[in-house]
Amino acid sequence: MTTVTTTAVERAYEPTIGLEIHVQLRTRTKMFCGCALSFGDEPNTHTCQICLGHPGTLPVPNAEAIHFALMIGLALECELSPRSIFHRKNYFYPDLPKGYQISQFDIPLWGHGRLGEVRVHRVHLEEDAAKLVHAGSSGRIHGAEASVVDFNRGGTPLVEIVTEPDLTSPAQAGEWLRLLRATLGRLGVSDVNMDEGSLRCDANVSIRPVGTADLGTKTELKNMNSFRFLERGVAAEIARQEEIVRGGGQVVQETLHYDPTSGTLTPLRSKEESHDYRYFPEPDLVPLAPTEAMMARAREALPELPAARAERFERELALAPETAKLLAFRSELGDFFEAGLAGAAPSDEGGRGDAGAANGSGAATDPRTLASWITVELVSRLGDANPADSPVEPAALAELVRMVSAREVSGSAAKEVLDAMAAEGGQPSSIVAERGLGLAAADELGAIVDRAIDENPDAVEKIRSGKNKAMGAIVGSVMRETKGRADGGEVGRMVRERLGLG
Ligand code: ADP
Ligand code: ZN
Ligand code: MG
Numbered sequence: 438m439t440t441v442t443t444t445a446v447e448r449a450y451e452p453t454i455g456l457e458i459h460v461q462l463r464t465r466t467k468m469f470c471g472c473a474l475s476f477g478d479e480p481n482t483h484t485c486q487i488c489l490g491h492p493g494t495l496p497v498p499n500a501e502a503i504h505f506a507l508m509i510g511l512a513l514e515c516e517l518s519p520r521s522i523f524h525r526k527n528y529f530y531p532d533l534p535k536g537y538q539i540s541q542f543d544i545p546l547w548g549h550g551r552l553g554e555v556r557v558h559r560v561h562l563e564e565d566a567a568k569l570v571h572a573g574s575s576g577r578i579h580g581a582e583a584s585v586v587d588f589n590r591g592g593t594p595l596v597e598i599v600t601e602p603d604l605t606s607p608a609q610a611g612e613w614l615r616l617l618r619a620t621l622g623r624l625g626v627s628d629v630n631m632d633e634g635s636l637r638c639d640a641n642v643s644i645r646p647v648g649t650a651d652l653g654t655k656t657e658l659k660n661m662n663s664f665r666f667l668e669r670g671v672a673a674e675i676a677r678q679e680e681i682v683r684g685g686g687q688v689v690q691e692t693l694h695y696d697p698t699s700g701t702l703t704p705l706r707s708k709e710e711s712h713d714y715r716y717f718p719e720p721d722l723v724p725l726a727p728t729e730a731m732m733a734r735a736r737e738a739l740p741e742l743p744a745a746r747a748e749r750f751e752r753e754l755a756l757a758p759e760t761a762k763l764l765a766f767r768s769e770l771g772d773f774f775e776a777g778l779a780g781a782a783p784s785d786e787g788g789r790g791d792a793g794a795a796n797g798s799g800a801a802t803d804p805r806t807l808a809s810w811i812t813v814e815l816v817s818r819l820g821d822a823n824p825a826d827s828p829v830e831p832a833a834l835a836e837l838v839r840m841v842s843a844r845e846v847s848g849s850a851a852k853e854v855l856d857a858m859a860a861e862g863g864q865p866s867s868i869v870a871e872r873g874l875g876l877a878a879a880d881e882l883g884a885i886v887d888r889a890i891d892e893n894p895d896a897v898e899k900i901r902s903g904k905n906k907a908m909g910a911i912v913g914s915v916m917r918e919t920k921g922r923a924d925g926g927e928v929g930r931m932v933r934e935r936l937g938l939g
Contacts, residue, residue, distance in 0.1 A: 450644040450682065452675045453652050454610050457596050457604035459615065460627045461565060461635040462505045465470075467592035468564040469496030469539065476633060480570070480587035488592035490535035495721050498523075502594035505626035506546055506562045507727060507735035509596055512620055512742055517552030517732075520724040521561070524716045531566040531586055539564050540718045546725060550915040552620065553744055554859075555613050563727075567591030596626075600905045602652060602917050607671040611664045612639060619743040619766040629702065631662050638667055644682065653678070654688045658695050659705060670695035670702075677702055705860045748772055754778075754804040763812045773824040774811050778804060780832025803842060804837040809840050814852060818859045825918060828862030829855070837865035849921035850874040877919045885923075886931045889914040901936060908932065 442472040466473055470487035487494045510517065565587040576583035598617070605612045618629045618636055628635040638661045643653035657808035658674060674694065678688050691706045741749075747765035750756045756764070764771040781802040793833035809822075815834065819827055837854055840846045846854065846869055854868045869875050877885065889911045890897055899907035908929055915928045 438621040450679055450835060451647050452605060452607075452671075453602045453643050453645065453655075453673060454607075455580075455641040455655075456598075456600045456610065456614065457639040457641070457657075458598045458600075458614070459565075459637040460509070460598065460621055460629070462502050462594040462596060463625075463627050464499055464501040464505065464594055466499060466501075467679070468499050468502055468594040470592060472592065474593055475589050476628075476635075479892060480585075480589060483589045484591070486792055488534075489588060490533075494720075496539065498725070499724065501596055502562065502736055503723065503725065503727070504730045504731070504738070505624075506560070506596050507731060508624050508626055508738055509598070509621065510547035510550065511735055511763060512624055512737055513547070513550040513552050513598070515547035515560055516545050517559055517727065518546060518548060519725045520544070521546040522724050523562075523719040523722045525719050526563075528714060528729060530566065532569050532586070532591065534567070534588070534591065538566065539719055539722070542711070553613060553616050554837070555603045558601050560596060560598050563595050563597060565590055565593040567706055570834060576724060579616065584853075602643075602655075608670055609673070610640065611668040614664060614667060614764050619768055623740055623743055623768050624738075628729075631664070633643075634662070640667060640671050642671055642672075642678070643688070644675060645677045655689065655691050656688065656700070657692045661693055663697075666695065666697045668757070669697060669700070673700055674702060691921055701773060715742050743768065743771075750808075756808050760805075760808045760812055764808060767831050769823045769825055770785040770811060770816070773815075773834075774804075776806060776831035777807055777835035779829075781807075781835035782831075802839040806842060807838045810855075814855055815859075818855065818930065827859060829858045830862065833862075833864055840865060840869070843926055844876060844927070845869075847875060847876055847921055849916070850876075855922070876924060877922045880922050880929070882915075882919070882923055883931065885912075885915050885918045886928060886935065889918070890932065890935060897936065899933035900932070900938070 439733035443445070463776075464474060467483075467488055470481045470485050471484050472488055472541055474501075475483045487496060490861055522544045523539050525537040526540045526542070527537040531537060540563035541561035545559040547560035550557035550560070567586050570585050570587055570592045572583045572585050574582055576585060595749045604613060618631075621627050621636070631638075640658045640661055641655045641656040642658065645651065645653040654672060656678070658670050662672050674693065689707075689709050693702045694705050695702050743765045747758075747761040750771075751758055751763060764774050811834070815824060815829065824831075826914060834855070837851055838844070841848055841851045845863075850869070851865075853872070854865050854874060857863065857868050857872070858865065876882075893911050895909040895913060896910040900911075911932055912925050912928045915923050916925070
């Protein structure tokens with residue numbers, strides 16, 4: 438039974454990927470002033486002298502942003518710098534009215550940490566730039582197409598997370614970013630919305646001959662603003678680098694833009710060096726030295742994180758690793774799952790659903806079956822929507838799953854019940870009763886099975902000669918007749934019994 442895979446042997450180069458992630462914090466106000474955070478508001482309505490960079494104004498650090506950044510570093514198991522330093526990162530751009538961004542440089546708030554299988558290099562606090570809006574031909578100035586600036590975003594608190602180059606495939610990079618997004622979402626510190634830019638990811642990519650120690654020259658792909666684009670862009674860049682190296686060339690260190698529609702990579706600029714920014718310590722801010730009270734408050738605010746939750750789902754509820762991750766990495770699905778289990782369990786059981794517990798109406802909902810109905814059937818009906826916003830109640834879905842297991846309703850009829858629940862809510866037992874979707878009663882089913890046997894002599898012949906596949910024809914006919922209100926396994930047993938094959 439051993440099979441030999443040759444791909445690993447033939448593969449001449451292995452990729453290395455490191456990610457740099459910017460997270461917009463969901464604080465009430467900006468990083469260094471009292472302006473409210475906003476998204477999609479009328480442009481330039483949330484500005485003041487500080488975030489517009491007027492001379493003589495002074496920045497005041499946002500305590501809530503620091504609290505959130507402390508929570509993030511704790512969640513990523515990082516080492517705290519007792520006194521981290523804010524720096525000015527100097528450059529000119531129209532979206533940066535001060536001519537510098539306040540960021541952290543050689544002493545970031547947090548040093549080495551880890552999330553899952555990836556080491557975190559550093560985590561630091563900074564402020565976001567404003568937003569350049571390309572007005573196109575409608576905004577012509579002296580005949581030229583114009584760009585305008587919306588300063589609402591300028592000064593929004595950002596946390597930057599830099600990983601070590603520990604990722605080795607596009608799919609692994611995508612999955613890790615999903616874990617990070619779920620973790621940040623669970624912390625409640627950010628909207629983590631890649632479409633809206635509250636979570637942004639740059640990917641650093643290099644390749645090296647398999648088995649060699651030194652990493653190859655890396656390129657940087659800017660703003661991979663969806664998981665799919667990240668995976669596709671990194672794969673395209675790996676292929677581009679392999680082609681260069683196979684042709685005897687050398688990869689040049691540069692920053693690239695990946696266009697997801699055409700799949701092309703175009704150079705943006707040659708890589709800038711940190712000395713280009715003339716970093717120097719921000720003279721208007723003292724070092725950031727978190728007190729023990731601040732640390733305690735951040736520790737207390739940490740919820741159970743997705744990686745731990747997935748592990749618990751596997752350990753306590755015997756879910757398959759993939760299913761456990763699907764539920765834990767989309768926290769809203771995990772919440773729905775746990776609410777369903779809790780709703781299905783007897784009331785004295787409290788909080789967590791217990792796999793072994795029996796409820797009032799027979800067997801309890803099996804966590805594995807409920808997990809599968811959520812990750813397959815519910816998700817296919819909801820797409821990316823939050824199940825908390827859908828009319829399907831967690832306890833109602835758990836009850837439906839229990840009814841299927843208890844053979845009170847067939848699997849296919851249950852899908853119809855779920856369609857109805859997804860459209861207008863309601864309890865499965867009443868929907869089953871209203872629509873006559875309960876399993877056909879034994880005598881009714883017996884008559885239908887008899888008829889199916891009479892009407893399918895060919896199939897009966899084959900079943901008698903041991904060709905069990907032919908059972909499908911008879912079961913199918915019974916299903917059509919009962920409009921799915923029969924249990925396939927039960928029908929099979931009845932047919933065999935009637936043919937004396939018991
Ligand atoms: P730079 O000085 O160019 O900013 P850093 O050492 O700060 O480079 O790393 C930036 C990011 O690039 C990190 O996420 C890191 O993991 C990643 N990285 C560094 N070297 C490589 C490499 N050779 N291949 C792929 N990623 C790399
Ligand atoms: Zn302001
Ligand atoms: Mg860097």
